[in-house]
Amino acid sequence: MKTVLGVDPGTAITGWGVVAGDGRQLHLIEYGVIRTSAKVPLPDRLLAIYNEMTALLRRHAPDVVAVEKLFFRRNVTSALAVGHARGVVFLAAAQAGLPVVEFTPVEVKLATTGYGGADKHQMQEMVRWLLKLEEPPRPDDAADALAVAICCLHTQRP
Numbered sequence: 001m002k003t004v005l006g007v008d009p010g011t012a013i014t015g016w017g018v019v020a021g022d023g024r025q026l027h028l029i030e031y032g033v034i035r036t037s038a039k040v041p042l043p044d045r046l047l048a049i050y051n052e053m054t055a056l057l058r059r060h061a062p063d064v065v066a067v068e069k070l071f072f073r074r075n076v077t078s079a080l081a082v083g084h085a086r087g088v089v090f091l092a093a094a095q096a097g098l099p100v101v102e103f104t105p106v107e108v109k110l111a112t113t114g115y116g117g118a119d120k121h122q123m124q125e126m127v128r129w130l131l132k133l134e135e136p137p138r139p140d141d142a143a144d145a146l147a148v149a150i151c152c153l154h155t156q157r158p
Contacts, residue, residue, distance in 0.1 A: 002156075003029070005062040006149025007053075008141050009085035011036060011045050014053075015141030018060045019131070019149040026150060028131040029060060031142045046088050053092040065093040066152035068144065069102045103151050108144075111151035123147055 001022050008015035017031035034052040036045035057065075067089055070082055093100045103111075110116040113126045124136035124143045130150055137143040 003062045004149040004152045006145040007067045008144035011081040013141045015145035017146035021153045050088045057096045069104045108151045111154040112147045
């Protein structure tokens with residue numbers, strides 16, 4: 001059985017979820033978000049994300065960190081912000097000696113729902129069903145992070 005820390009990075013909200021499983025059976029361990037205020041300077045926000053991520057890695061000792069790949073169409077500014085948060089997550093994982101795997105949004109949807117064009121609601125419902133939860137995980141960023149972890153376990157990378 002492998003333990004995966006799934007991450008949906010962002011500077012305002014970084015979603016995370018820890019799931020253990022063998023690809024067929026999945027067990028939710030914990031999930032949540034790291035929030036930072038836009039009123040705080042970017043370096044301090046990144047430090048907060050790094051500190052929380054480091055604490056999560058110590059607390060859960062995952063086998064792998066799975067991160068959603070950066071994908072953007074129009075807003076370069078938000079893509080840069082996500083890139084900063086991704087870098088912090090990668091740094092924390094590297095310092096912990098953990099492998100990082102990346103998945104595109106389509107890969108996550110396909111591995112989680114069986115359909116690469118699934119919408120947010122379909123994704124959240126499938127995450128709820130796969131993890132045997134009474135309600136879909138909230139907020140959306142945490143549900144997305146859990147889907148990334150599930151994708152990793154379903155595809156067994158690495």
